[in-house]
Amino acid sequence: MLFLNAQTLTNEWRRKSRGSGYIATWLVKLLLLRGYTVKATVRDPRGSGYIASWLVKLLLHRGYTVKATVRDPNDPKRTEHLLNLDGAKERLHLFKANLVEEGSFDPVVDGCESVFHVASPVFLGTNDPQADLIEPAVKGTLNVLKSCAKFPSVKRVILTSSMASVAFNGKPLTPDVVVDETWFSDSAFCVSNKLWYMASKTLAEEAAWKFAKETGIDMVTINPGFVIGPLLQPTLNSSAELFLDHISGGAQGAPRLPSEIYRFVDVRDVAYAHIQALEIPSASGGSGYIASWLVKLLLHRGYTVKATVRDPNDPKRTEHLLNLDGAKERLHLFKANLVEEGSFDPVVDGCESVFHVASPVLLGTNIDPQADLIEPAVKGTLNVLKSCAKFPSVKRVILTSSMASVAFSGKPLTPDVVVDETWFSDSAFCVSNKLWYMASKTLAEEAAWKFAKEKGIDMVTINPGFVIGPLLQPTLKSTAELFLDHINGGAPGLPSEIYRFVDVRDVAYAHIQALEIPSASGRYCVVGRVTHFSDAVKIAHELYPTLPLPENGEGKVVSVTGASGYIASWLVKLLLERGYTVKASVRDPNDAKKTEHLLALDGAKERLQLFKADLLDEGSFDPVVEGCECVFHTASPFYFTVNDPQAELVDPALKGTVNVLRSCTKIPSIKRVVITSSMAAVVFNGKSLAPDVVVDETWFSDSDFCEKSKLWYHLSKTLAEEAAWKFTKENGIDMVTLNPGLVIGPLLQPTLNQSAESVLDLINGAKSYPNTTYRWVDVRDVANAHIYALENPSANGRYCLVGTVIHSSEAVKILSKLYPDLTIPKQCADDKPPMPKYQVSKERAASLGVKYTPLEERISSLVSYRAVATATERMSRGGDGKVVCVTGGSGYIASWLVKLLLQRGYTVKTTVRDPNDPKKTEHLLALDGAKERLHLFKANLLEEGAFDPVVDGCEGVFHTASPVSFSPNDDPQVDLIDPALKGTLNVLRSCAKVHSIRRVVLTSSSAACIYSGKPLNHDVVIDETWHSDPAICKELKAWYALSKTLAEEAAWNFAKENATDLVTLHPSFVIGPLLQPTLNLSVEMILNLVNGAETYPNEYYRCIDVRDVANAHIQAFEIPSASGRYGLTAYATTFSEVLKIIRENYPTLRLPEKSTESKFKPYQVSKEKAKTLDRAESVTLCFYLVFGPPALQEYLVRVCSKVLLHLLTFYEGISSLVSYRAVATGTERMNRGGDGKVVCVTGGSGYIASWLVKLLLQRGYTVKTTVRDPSQ
Incomplete structure (x- = not known):
């Protein structure tokens, strides 16, 4: 049942001559024709209802029951044309109501599903605008809405506004101007120009939207222009009267038609628009988009389909399904309720496979997230799965999830990021950001996988992106509607967003393939194209050049x-x-x-x-x-x-x-x-x-x-x-x-x-x-x-x-x-x-x-890192015009240091073993600014004077070059100590010859601090006063620590003797993204744990991000007061804790159970004591780096997932620790590449062999391979 307020007031002059009721009468007529029961109002004995009369007519014609208000239901002059409409006898109910009387409309809207508020005074001349126009329009609208707010049965209110509340804002109107729904009249402009009717409609609509927003009412406004067309009511309405007055010569004193452009519309079109605004559901109402296509394709392939709908007897929901080819013989419809356990039992009984597609898709703001989205999604999914678990005939369940449960985790999404099936949205992130649909899909899929694992259900999830394509069902799908809203002007502006588009037919086919391919398992992301919305609009414009698409900048x-x-x-x-x-x-x-x-x-x-x-x-x-x-x-x-x-x-x-x-x-x-x-x-x-x-x-x-x-x-x-x-x-x-x-x-x-x-x-x-x-x-x-x-x-x-x-x-x-x-x-x-x-x-x-x-x-x-990398500009706004030197430029820390120095405007002179070796230099030469400000030099750590041309003309020198190795096959003196000790002194000797150098920053290590022989317990804080003891290093055969200790001691002695301004930095294990193409030791240590190691080190794992270390070098140079030593550690744990994290994420992985027999007795502590290591093992920072410690768990999961799952992708979260590039070179710990080596692959054209040849060539091998016919 519907309520229609069909009242329109007239001024005293018009009461004496003619009435109105133009739109309302036609509206009543159409409503009755549609079978509606109509409740209509008229305030004045001389009537109202031009639009409303037609609306009532059309609603009755469509089968609605209409409740309409009138001032005097017993006045035949104002009601006879309504009561004579087809269907009026059975389904039209007239009520008395007054616009300015609050509560007057309560009995009228009671029990109605929708309310059409058409009533509003239409005067083109008035002596008292406030009383005659503004008050009835504003108060009347609010009174109707207040009544609607009292009755939960009212699902939608359709308000008849006017172009008077759209076009009158003082903007120039010229032939090239397009007025649309984003325009609003300016009430102040209307009042100042005495456009009283325009002011009344503007104020009324503004008040309506404000009230609807505050109370959560679903409201649509229809803004017709100058309404003309056939009259149902016996009296003239104002717009028709004004028009007829002038084409017939007009009565003396009648207002003259000004010489201007008019916005004409037929009253029947306006009435139909009201009904369409009622019957076309919003984004919160559509369903069956993917499912309709899935049913179609399944029937086409010969399947018998049992499908659930809310009401099998509702032709609006089922007609498009029942008309499909094969539906008569092989489609069976069932009624089921997502939140009712057992509701799906009769549906899945006897089925071999179940496709669970049903889930609410609501993207609006006026929703109850728990009731409207999360509960139906989670409970509905579990109820379907519970039903499936009861029937052994069900071999597989295909669940329609979404990219909404994949991509929303808070990780940055940039062009080099590849999202895949290992990604999972974070429900907490979704909830905190009010991404309710994303939260519902994430929680539903999480619950589904948990249930399927517990019950042994063979389940596959399809995770489509933004689904578009042809509709089978008569109602719009939310995603399709959202897209159409933008290309049809229903949403303001063109969204500056990236969309993951996929065609509905591809999604439906993916479901069938997930059923028919026996090996299908796990999750499948189904996205056809990731593109900016403007690109989609551009395509739409090419296909439909006459469409008034939203603005884009092409050609502007x-x-x-x-x-x-x-x-x-x-x-x-x-x-x-x-x-x-x-x-x-x-x-x-x-x-x-x-x-x-x-x-x-x-x-x-x-x-x-x-x-x-x-x-x-x-x-x-x-x-x-x-x-x-x-x-x-x-x-x-x-x-x-x-x-x-x-x-x-x-x-x-x-x-x-x-x-x-x-x-x-x-x-x-x-x-x-x-x-x-x-x-x-x-x-x-x-x-x-x-x-x-x-x-x-x-x-x-x-x-x-x-x-x-x-x-x-x-x-x-x-x-x-x-x-x-x-x-x-x-x-x-x-x-x-x-x-x-x-x-x-x-x-x-x-x-x-x-x-x-x-x-x-x-x-x-x-x-x-x-x-x-x-x-x-x-x-x-x-x-x-x-x-x-x-x-x-x-x-x-x-x-x-x-x-x-x-x-x-x-x-x-x-x-x-x-x-x-x-x-x-x-x-x-x-x-x-x-x-x-x-x-x-x-x-x-x-x-x-x-x-x-x-x-x-x-x-x-x-x-973020980028902001932080520029943060020190508070003290020094960059390196413009300054020249610095970085030794060992192709190394892990040094590569990042060169990158950041170039970003800050420095000119960088850096040493590498061979400037002509692209493997060592390509990543450096590709850096921003490298072409103009990076100069490569060849230098040998063991050769005195080799660094003279490198440091010449520099203001600062960063000495990072030093071998890092823990291999038992090393010759400690030759492979570690000599390069570290002699190399450091050779660099400092070169610096002493150049007067322009004002500071040297030496990359030492925490290894030069912790081997002191001092007892370690929870009360001890290691800081920059700690120095490793060479004797202890030798006793423990900690050769790398010995090399760093001796090198630093020699550096401080030289600096003191030669008055060199020296700062040393002592990072612990360095982790984070690699710029260079070779693997660094800290990542390699983690990979060793998951690649067959029998034992794990009984040691602490102290780490810091490489970008923090590089930034610390720059700060140590740029801050004038920086001096002495700086310990750099951001995170401390034990290798046993590292293994625990890996085991929790990869329970099937074979990991070492035993630790090595440690010689470091103080580190053999209980788990409780390990919790204090934030203090006990972390080096005290004299300045803390903004990027901060990475999430170790995320780091470990990423390293391991690359090795175990072969995910050839590059992505980076908050920690941005390990990329595929690092892992792709991971086997270099066993063999550092194939350069100069020749291998053979038999059957080279085969599936596996082809990939093997590809990877071998990538690693520099020469490959000899066999094929049946080399000429083919």
């Missing part, structure tokens, strides 16, 4: 000022991804440090043009904006500490903004300017801020307040925005300003920006945190908002962009949770009460299409 030219900045770099990246040609201004296009990251972006070579421009130079931006459609002005200085506020901040911001706008006025092609303002131009006006205060776009900072408070940056942004609005108003420029808060997130540019630095300060040794409140927003969200502001035609005015308002005390708690091993301040900088938090409105940003990145992701993406 835009300008970005200050392109090397934080926000601007991301903006340029996203614009290029969307196909735009970008003209970008930078201070110096020839400065590689400022431009290299931009020129490396995808599409930059073809569509990025760099220009030099000066904010203070009028006309400087003319060539930058020429030929552009839009200009993004992001350039503005951002400092909190300045000496001359006027010169450093105010002038560049204010004059720069005006200069850019002046250039824009000269270019007719520019349709819009988007200015990056700031919340600094919003919040700082002296108003009190408290938790219940909501800051929105109507707030403006006060320049006098900012100046008085010496808030110079805030003053500059305030004055610049004020000047911009004044200038654009005077010159008719279409401008939008974006006002982001404190921007954080991943960096593209190589230098640290002020806002990111404020976060990193908290994890870089700060003793306390400031008593302040942050307004945080992710840089990617801000960049996307800029693009939405261009592509959304209705964008206007200001948009506050703040994802989270948080006190710094909460920020440090999040940092501590994410990085428990970091030294994060625990106390506030002052004892004052915490600065109050407040709210920042997200409504306008949401209307633009902005979706905020979760807070933890924002923080973690900033506190």
